[in-house]
Each structure stands twice: as structure tokens, then as C-alpha cells.
């Protein structure tokens with residue numbers, strides 16, 4: 001039972017146990033609501049007989065008053081436990097779910113966090129988890145409890161009078177059948193609606209991320225038109241979904257309501273033939289006026305359960321994403337990076353890297369060159385386990401990096417990529433990301449080495465200046481130098497550089513080249529560069545084209561070979 005709930009609703013063991021408790025308390029509460037009706041009947045029955053027999057029995061009334069007070073207290077206690085189990089415990093479970101999702105996020109491959117996925121992931125953690133929390137506190141225990149209550153009442157009524165039991169309950173399977181038939185259909189509608197909604201979140205996120213581009217290319221109108229059409233589509237699906245689900249629910253309600261006239265007419269008939277007495281007739285009338293409410297509750301909440309299914313499916317999907325684990329103690333004997341017959345693809349069927357083998361030695365600069373889209377960045381990212389590969393092995397100091405915890409592994413890397421991410425905080429904090437416990441002096445030293453110090457001093461508040469969302473107040477070259485300063489500060493044994501000096505002017509570039517040559521001494525350096533001047537001092541060149549390695553060797557060897565590298569060098573010198 002606990003396992004069932006765990007699997008069904010992607011819950012922890014504690015969460016499943018709490019849910020079961022909550023259901024039991026809700027059943028007790030529902031049944032306890034019926035007790036006052038029974039008590040009133042009993043009271044009326046006895047009181048009437050007192051009146052009819054003309055006997056004077058005040059004790060009897062006192063007895064009922066005491067019973068009522070006692071029962072009131074019992075109901076209060078039951079309601080307290082029910083509330084506690086349905087709300088407090090469910091919120092605790094919800095907190096656990098969020099923590100576990102966040103933990104999954106921490107373990108996802110780094111490169112997983114593409115723009116699209118961020119909107120999707122944050123909506124799963126915040127929105128989906130909130131919806132699930134609401135459904136679990138308000139609806140799920142209620143549904144199970146209502147089903148159990150109706151079952152218990154059904155059994156009692158069946159043994160009381162089976163003929164009237166049929167009059168009360170014949171409508172239930174008919175209404176349930178309508179629901180069952182519509183279920184698959186509703187599932188599809190909800191799934192579609194959810195996809196359309198995610199599509200809109202992605203579009204909005206994309207708009208926020210590329211606001212500059214949209215404005216500078218005059219694409220605002222096109223963007224808004226596109227978003228509007230997506231919103232219209234959402235509205236269309238929403239209305240269609242609501243109308244259809246509403247129609248099914250109402251049809252089931254109407255069918256259920258036929259139960260009451262059945263009891264009235266059939267009961268009256270049985271009464272007239274003397275098969276039942278007036279008391280039985282009244283009991284069934286009262287019960288049939290009440291019993292359809294929990295059944296309607298179930299039906300009402302059933303649509304919500306379908307909605308919940310879609311969200312839980314998404315949650316399970318996220319839990320099932322490829323987590324990256326590994327050992328947290330990692331002391332390689334050296335920092336050579338080696339690729340052995342590596343295959344990799346971002347999507348099934350599109351192979352990005354094919355049978356790649358090469359070695360980037362410690363103390364050497366290995367330059368990755370080749371035509372755009374050939375796979376250079378992918379290769380650099382794989383060397384830091386941004387993704388896990390499909391075939392082959394990548395080693396660091398002879399150890400397979402797929403067996404090492406990504407966070408532990410990354411301690412050994414300083415990465416300077418083209419797309420620098422800066423945070424809306426001070427310059428000093430942005431550089432300190434390289435080494436959290438660095439002193440101000442260390443930060444300034446790194447900034448000087450990366451040729452940042454001069455421009456930082458010209459900012460209004462120097463190192464304490466806030467640099468805006470993703471460093472919008474800085475130029476491209478300044479942003480890149482900040483990211484180089486971070487790498488300098490981190491001073492890790494492996495350096496990954498992706499066109500690190502691309503947006504620098506010649507003067508700054510040569511200054512940074514000098515600083516970089518200091519930084520990379522005795523380190524493993526993997527550099528991606530389009531400009532041949534940048535790689536002429538490399539120890540080794542690896543030429544990648546269409547995901548395969550075409551040439552490897554020293555710059556002079558490759559120039560002699562007269563292959564791709566030689567022609568790239570020639571083309572660039574001609575054009576410059």
C-alpha cells in the first residue's frame with residue numbers, strides 16, 4: 001500500500017505514510033458527520049415514544065444533551081487530527097519534494113541548462129510542486145476518503161434493505177461509466193494544454209533573454225505577434241478543455257441526481273405495499289439526500305486527479321533525468337586529458353562527435369581548430385563532463401572522468417567561454433566567484449593580471465560598483481577580462497579557453513596573451529581559437545571537422561602537411 005502511493009504519486013516513504021493517515025482521518029471525519037443525523041433520529045424516536053406513552057422522562061433529554069456535548073468534543077479532536085495530517089504533513093512532504101528536485105538539478109549535466117530548459121525546470125519546481133501540494137492537501141485524501149465512506153455506507157444500507165440500496169446506487173455505475181469513458185479524452189486535453197502553456201513560458205523566457213537582440217533587429221512586432229498567437233492558441237485549448245470537461249462532469253451530476261427520485265418513487269411503492277415501514281423510508285430519503293455529495297466530490301476531484309497525473313508525470317520525468325554522480329575524493333596523478341574513441345550526440349540520430357581520440361598533455365597548450373560547427377566547444381565541454389559521452393572514455397590523469405562527481409571534477413578546471421555570465425552584484429564579488437575565500441588583495445592581483453584593474457578604477461565606485469544584469473554596464477571586452485580574472489584567481493590546473501580573447505582590441509589582446517602565458521605555465525590548456533595568430537604558439541593542434549579529428553600535430557608539422565590547418569592559416573593571412 002505504501003509502495004503503491006510512493007510510485008503512483010512520486011512520494012517519499014514518509015509522505016506515503018502520512019497520506020494514508022490523512023485518508024483514514026478524513027474517513028473518520030466524514031462518518032462522524034453522519035452520526036448527528038443518526039443521533040437525532042434516535043432522539044426523535046425515543047422522545048416521541050415518551051410523548052406518546054405520556055411518561056415523564058427528563059433523564060432522556062439530559063442524556064442526549066451530554067451525548068451531544070461529548071460528541072462535539074470528539075468531532076473537534078478528529079477534525080484537528082484530520083487537518084494536521086492533511087495540511088501540515090503534506091506541506092512537509094512538499095518541502096521534501098522540492099529539496100529532492102533541487103538535488104536532481106544539482107546532479108544534472110551542466111550543459112543541460114539550456115535556455116529552454118530553465119523555464120521548464122523552474123516551472124516544475126515552483127508551479128508544479130505548488131499545484132501538487134494544493135491537490136494533496138485539499139483533494140487527494142478527500143477523494144480516497146469519499147470512496148471509502150461511500151463503500152462503508154453502501155455496505156450498511158445493503159444489509160439494511162437491499163431493494164432500496166439498489167434504488168440509491170444504480171445511478172453510480174452509470175455516472176462512473178460516463179466518467180471512465182471520458183477519462184482518456186480528458187487526459188489528452190490536459191496534456192495538450194500543459195504543453196501549450198510550457199510553450200508560452202519558453203517564448204516569454206526567450207523574449208526576456210534576448211530583449212536586446214529583439215530590439216536591435218526591430219523584431220518586437222514579430223515577437224509580440226508570435227506570442228499573441230501562442231496565447232490565443234492557449235485560450236482556445238483552455239476553453240475547449242473547460243467546456244468538454246464541464247460537459248462530462250455535468251452529465252454525470254445529472255445522472256447521479258436521478259437517484260433521489262428513484263428512492264422517492266420506489267420507496268413510496270414499497271411503503272404502499274407494506275414491504276417497508278415509514279422509518280426505513282425516511283432513513284433512505286435522508287441518506288440519498290446526502291450520499292451523492294461525496295460521490296460528486298470524487299467526480300469533481302477526479303478531473304483534478306487527471307490534472308495531477310500530468311504534473312506528476314513531469315515530476316517523474318525530471319527525477320528520471322540523467323543524474324551525474326561519482327566519487328568525491330579525486331586526486332589524479334597528473335592533469336593529462338585523454339579522449340579515447342569518443343562518440344557523442346546531443347540528440348538521438350545526430351552524431352556530433354565520431355570516434356574522437358587525442359591527448360592534451362599537462363604543461364602543453366592544445367589548440368582546437370576547425371570550421372564552425374565542427375564540434376570544438378562540444379569537445380572542450382565534454383572534457384569537463386558537461387555531458388556524459390555515448391561511447392569510449394575520457395580520462396584525466398588516467399582516471400575515467402565519468403566516475404568522478406562533477407563538482408569535484410570541476411574544482412580542477414578554470415573555464416573562460418565566449419558567453420560570459422556575470423551577476424548583478426559588485427565587480428569584486430563577480431571576480432571572487434573564482435575563489436570564494438579570496439582576500440581583496442588576491443582579487444585585485446588577479447584583476448591586474450587580467451588587465452581589469454585600470455577600467456575597474458574608472459567605474460564610479462571602483463571594485464564595489466554594481467555591474468547590472470549580466471554585466472550590461474560593461475563592454476564585451478571588459479566582461480571577458482572579468483571572466484579571465486576569475487580564472488586567474490581560481491588558478492586551477494586545467495584551463496579551458498573558448499575564443500577567450502575574441503572581443504579584445506589588439507593592444508589589450510597582447511597584454512592578456514602575456515598574462516595568460518603566465519597563467520598557463522605547467523598546466524593543461526585546451527584552447528579553442530578561430531584566429532591562427534592565437535594558436536601559432538600552441539604545442540599541439542587538433543583539427544576537428546564534422547565531428548571527427550582530421551589532423552593532429554605541432555603547428556609546423558601541420559603547415560608542412562598542406563592540409564586543412566595549412567589552408568586555414570593561408571586564408572587568414574591573405575584576408576588580414
Ligand SMILES: Nc1ncnc2c1ncn2[C@@H]1O[C@H](COP(=O)(O)OP(=O)(O)OP(=O)(O)O)[C@@H](O)[C@H]1O
Nearest residue numbers: 111114346347352371372373374375376377378379
Ligand atoms: N546544446 C546543444 N544541443 C544540440 N546541439 C548542439 C548543442 N550545442 C552544439 N550543438 C551542435 O553540435 C555541433 C557542434 O557544435 P560546437 O559548438 O561544438 O561546434 P564548434 O566547432 O565549437 O562551433 P563554433 O566554432 O561555431 O563555436 C553543431 O552542429 C551544433 O549545432
